[in-house]
Amino acid sequence: MISLTVNGVAHDVDVPADMPLLWVIRDVVGMTGTKFGCGVAQCGACTVHLDGQPVRSCSTAVSQAAGKKITTVEGLSPDGSHPVQRAWVEHAVPQCGYCQSGQMMSAAALLAKSKTPSDADIDTAMSGNICRCGTYPRIKAAIKRAAELA
């Protein structure tokens, strides 16, 4: 049994220690906001925060997350009021929306350490997140807007 804290709620899960955190969150805890995209930490769709740091949950063993504070996209805010979410709405960022959980988690992590990120900061922080709908220009604009809202 492994004890996890997801968005402040404790979960005891009976899973192998090497099971990726992504599949524990999705299939065992039952929260589906965190997405599967590539399984090899190449696309960022599965990004969550471990003690505030963005990690790719598809390539993080659940045992590595035990005892740490796990934040998923559902934990960004209870009501969509996180500055990133508000900015995402203002700029109508999502198209299919599938990658946006990961995009928003990477953006939130960036803004947590950089109050006014430059274009280069944004490129560096966000280039691990793929969007096949090509919403990059809006993501960039929304991150700058979120910095103002924060």
Place this chain on the structure above:
Amino acid sequence: MRRDLFIRTTAAYGAGLALGACERRPATVPDYQPSPEPSVTFAPNAWVHVRTDGTVAVLINKSEMGQGVYTGLPMLVAEELDLPFDRVRVQFAPAEDQYADPVFKDMTTGGSTSTQDMYPIMRGAGAAARAMLIAAAAKQWGVDPGSCTTKSGQVLHAPSNRSAAYADLAVAAATQKPPQNVKLKDASQFTLIGTSPKRLDLDDKVRARTTYGIDVVVPGMVYANVLKAPTFGGTVASVDDAAARKVTGVIDVVKISSGVAVVASNTWAAMHGRDALNVTWKNDGPGAHIGTPRMFADAEKLARTSGVVAGKSGDVDAAAGTLIEAVYRGPFLAHAAMEPMNATADVREDACEVWAPTQVQTRCRDAAMKITGFPAGKVQVHTTFLGGGFGRRLDPDYAVDAVEISKAVKKPVKVTWRREDDMKNDFYRPMSVNVVRAKLDAAGRVSAWEHRVASPSIVKRWAPAMMKNGVDFTAVDSVTPEFYGFGATRTTYADFEPGVPVGFMRAPGANWNTFATESFVDELAHAAGKDPLGFRMALLDPKKGARMRAVLQLAAGKGAWGRPQTPGASQGLALCDWGGSLGALIAEVTVSGKDVNVHRVVMAADCGTVVHPDIVAAQLEGAINYGIAMAMTAKITFTDGKVDQNNFYDYTVLRMKDAPKIETHVVKSTARPSGIGELGTPPIAPAIANAVFKATGKRVRQLPFSDGLT
């Protein structure tokens, strides 16, 4: 897929809409998320259900994959119904024939046709509901229906200063006779069409509450992953599943038509179990030993020596002028939608349910009927949101997996493919070899244009009836654009069949052929010693090119042709026509060694009436970025029958750091809406190539640029 090549049902179009059978059965919209929906009280037709709580359900027969139909189609209903847009509740229609697209004749979302096909139907559905609500109010008040108006979800009778909310009229309206004909609004009366209300899927998407196919949970469900043949058409010779069955969480191992499925208590256990399988394959399919280098040589030979005439005018051989020739080579490509292929099915003793992120609901239904032997009424297909489509989900193979596995294990099953399964089992964008020849006369005008194509056919498999005289119309789309006045023309198509499954990918045909056409037009401009913009302006057909002329002028002005806005950058230009819409695009590019950097893109488009300007802009932005991803480094290659690429580390796509600034401009129009979801994809690659030529003097005739720029 070009809508003008389907048989149109023109009867359904026009201002006065014949509604035909309006009495539909009450909505029993299946919804896998149990939700306390208010009961439907007034369903004047299949598309609109007015509820007593003041909301109106709009059923849409199109899949939402980011292109905005979840917002755009309900806008058409709300416009005609004079309904505040925030009262709309959208539902995906069930897979029933009454929800067939009027052109496709089934439920298909593709070819940038959703808005243009459904424009009169959704407006007519809203107008019919409005007419019946007015009739109910007029009867209650004892007044002439012609003296009533509607506004903001109410019927008004100004002479007596009376009003009634739709919610309060719903019960009475249900007893009114559906109108046979309704008059639609004139464009000057629009209050919603042409504005950009908040997308109806936006709040859920930023709060991660959207249910994609991969998120479906059915009580009692198990999870599956499928090991598929390493070569196309390969079959299972023998299975040793002893090790797989020992993996924690594995429940069962079953053979299905596409391979061997491992069924488990969670997705990871299923994948883990699949890795423990020991399967021997018979690699005896048509693509068992294919290799990429040979394909291009074979296709070029075919393009040069054979091929049926797909179109011609005048006599290209007799035309006078200096002959110029170039050969363009495009690779197979994978769609790589962010949501890997998946589906959920529950095959029970007497019925079957399928939950699928699909662009083809009725194909999914039909496939499930075939597997289960159930009649249509016993197979329900629930459409989920799609994590990208791009044409990949125009095939139902993932749903077939789910139905076959569920039938075998007698439980609800969600099958999820790995990214690698998706990469290696796609219906790929076809490779193509294009031999293009033209003659320039003494004045530098094009006197003849010949475009010879050899590529695998999509249509031959997907819709054989659409093959005409051996020509796959998608394969020759955009090879000889109508908007140009080329003089004599000849287009040929050779069906090159190397054994690779091919399918539709964003702007099929055009997404490659426009590269050949617009690169070659640029080559001709330079050969004639003319500016590429002026050369194109002069080349436009006086009549068929008139609409394009306005688009090109808009692009040239907004894009500052001849005055790059990026320091040190070179500009390239390309035109395209897709889905009844026209586009002109200017790219600003710098080249450093073999690195091509796209800094700024300006695109102008004419897509008729714009329903939602911000979604149109978003679609152009997205389609342009999709086109950049297709052109820069992406390719699918084969070695001894196997796909060489695996995942995003060796099938590389566009990322934030390489994404350009994009500006879009749309020509004002009151023409019927035409397609916008794909228009941005075809012109970006040739515009980049033309800018690369300007910058370096090197002509790229093979994509991706990482291969073609030497």
